[in-house]
Amino acid sequence: MFLITVYDVGEKRVAKVLKICRKYLNWVQNSVLEGEITKAKFEKLKAELKEAMDESEDSVIFYILRDTKYSAREILGTEKQSTDNFI
Numbered sequence: 554m555f556l557i558t559v560y561d562v563g564e565k566r567v568a569k570v571l572k573i574c575r576k577y578l579n580w581v582q583n584s585v586l587e588g589e590i591t592k593a594k595f596e597k598l599k600a601e602l603k604e605a606m607d608e609s610e611d612s613v614i615f616y617i618l619r620d621t622k623y624s625a626r627e628i629l630g631t632e633k634q635s636t637d638n639f640i
Contacts, residue, residue: 557615569605
């Protein structure tokens with residue numbers, strides 16, 4: 554599956570959340586990561602994030618795409634990091 558992850562977490566937890574996410578996905582922009590991931594790794598990612606987050610203040614949104622065939626990506630401005638996997 555292809556996953557886009559967007560997070561909004563407290564300043565003290567930003568670096569830790571980014572580090573966790575980068576183990577599984579490609580960083581594309583501040584607080585946004587994407588990439589192919591297996592269901593098992595997705596479950597690990599969620600478990601690790603749950604440990605690092607303060608659920609009363611933080612949020613993480615996962616956009617799950619089963620197939621990227623009908624999606625596209627367009628960038629205006631500077632691309633933060635080029636990736637091999639893109640929509």
